[in-house]
Amino acid sequence: MNKFAYRKGVAMWSIYNQLIAGIPETAKVQDIRRTSRWTLVASEWAIGSAMSFQKENGQSEKFVGTSLKKLASLILSDDLSEASLGLAAINSFYNQEKKIYNTFSEYSLFKEDALKQIHNMKQQKVGMVGHFPYIDRFPELRKFTTVFELAPRLGDLPAERAEDLLPKMETVFITASTLVNKTLPHLLELAQGAQVILVGASCPLSPHLFSAGIEQIGGTYYPLSLTELVEKKTEKQLPLSKLGIPVLAVKDGV
Numbered sequence: 001m002n003k004f005a006y007r008k009g010v011a012m013w014s015i016y017n018q019l020i021a022g023i024p025e026t027a028k029v030q031d032i033r034r035t036s037r038w039t040l041v042a043s044e045w046a047i048g049s050a051m052s053f054q055k056e057n058g059q060s061e062k063f064v065g066t067s068l069k070k071l072a073s074l075i076l077s078d079d080l081s082e083a084s085l086g087l088a089a090i091n092s093f094y095n096q097e098k099k100i101y102n103t104f105s106e107y108s109l110f111k112e113d114a115l116k117q118i119h120n121m122k123q124q125k126v127g128m129v130g131h132f133p134y135i136d137r138f139p140e141l142r143k144f145t146t147v148f149e150l151a152p153r154l155g156d157l158p159a160e161r162a163e164d165l166l167p168k169m170e171t172v173f174i175t176a177s178t179l180v181n182k183t184l185p186h187l188l189e190l191a192q193g194a195q196v197i198l199v200g201a202s203c204p205l206s207p208h209l210f211s212a213g214i215e216q217i218g219g220t221y222y223p224l225s226l227t228e229l230v231e232k233k234t235e236k237q238l239p240l241s242k243l244g245i246p247v248l249a250v251k252d253g254v
Contacts, residue, residue, distance in 0.1 A: 018208040027068035041088035042226040048091025051177040053080035114218025130175030166190040176203035210251040220244035
């Protein structure tokens with residue numbers, strides 16, 4: 001098990017099990033695509049995306065036409081290529097436009113990038129798990145933001161420094177790709193005294209996450225077919241975030 005994984009055994013899996021349980025038994029996988037960085041799954045409702053951690057093993061096509069719920073259960077796998085498929089499948093159910101607007105109240109849902117609010121946090125100690133390109137566009141954010149990254153860039157700290165520094169933060173942005181490598185539960189444990197915001201194209205827009213101590217979730221839905229999405233990404237060389245609609249959901253009462 002990853003050394004940063006949650007140490008309370010069964011409790012670690014409650015986030016994952018709740019996300020899987022909400023998917024209908026009858027749902028089927030319609031299509032799967034992989035890019036160099038992303039795993040994409042299409043269901044009858046939507047496209048789900050998840051960051052890829054390992055090179056594709058060439059076995060994705062065998063899941064087309066199979067149970068979406070069974071594919072979603074691969075999020076539990078120690079094989080990170082399979083786990084990326086699982087999270088993308090989960091997101092292909094939860095990150096559908098109609099479901100999002102039926103699930104969250106109009107007072108708790110915003111069409112905006114969750115990271116934009118960081119500009120209003122200059123008086124706080126802000127932690128960021130995962131290096132988001134957004135922070136490179138605004139160098140002044142570095143003055144009050146500490147970035148923890150598995151592959152640190154200039155100005156980042158190694159991911160293991162989160163163990164002692166994350167509990168000191170007041171607001172923590174966490175990349176939802178931590179669901180894939182199973183580090184999220186322990187990161188939530190470390191950040192339990194902070195406002196936690198789960199963000200990125202890998203983020204399920206599900207209220208189940210609020211019960212895990214997350215106050216805000218910032219994800220994406222795609223108003224395109226999977227073929228259109230891949231074609232536009234390839235032709236225009238755009239980041240995936242530019243092809244979707246950002247959505248920020250806030251826990252009621254926060």
